[in-house]
Amino acid sequence: MNSTFQKGFEKLGKCQISGCPKKGEHRHHRFPNTKVNRALYGSLMDDRRNVQTLCMDDHLNGYGETWSEEEFCEAVGVPVQSKSGQMRAMREASCADQA
Numbered sequence: 519m520n521s522t523f524q525k526g527f528e529k530l531g532k533c534q535i536s537g538c539p540k541k542g543e544h545r546h547h548r549f550p551n552t553k554v555n556r557a558l559y560g561s562l563m564d565d566r567r568n569v570q571t572l573c574m575d576d577h578l579n580g581y582g583e584t585w586s587e588e589e590f591c592e593a594v595g596v597p598v599q600s601k602s603g604q605m606r607a608m609r610e611a612s613c614a615d616q617a
């Protein structure tokens with residue numbers, strides 16, 4: 519794990535919904551920023567890969583991307599932490615092994 523992880527808020531650019539000309543005002547977490555998720559992944563929740571910059575309208579309308587825990591873990595390169603996520607990963611792995 520590298521320790522140069524950037525904390526804090528960068529200047530927000532343009533809304534990242536394609537075709538939207540407005541400026542980004544909200545930070546949307548692709549993998550939801552819930553208490554449970556933050557307890558499992560801490561500041562990784564704020565990794566730039568998990569954060570999408572949206573204008574206020576697109577954020578309120580729910581147009582941001584949504585990631586599952588597995589998608590999030592793959593994107594930021596960490597193992598799945600939650601019990602249910604581990605169970606799913608194990609099931610998939612054992613299916614693949616039974617060839």
Ligand SMILES: [Zn+2]
Binds near residue numbers: 534535539575576
């Ligand atoms: Zn927008």
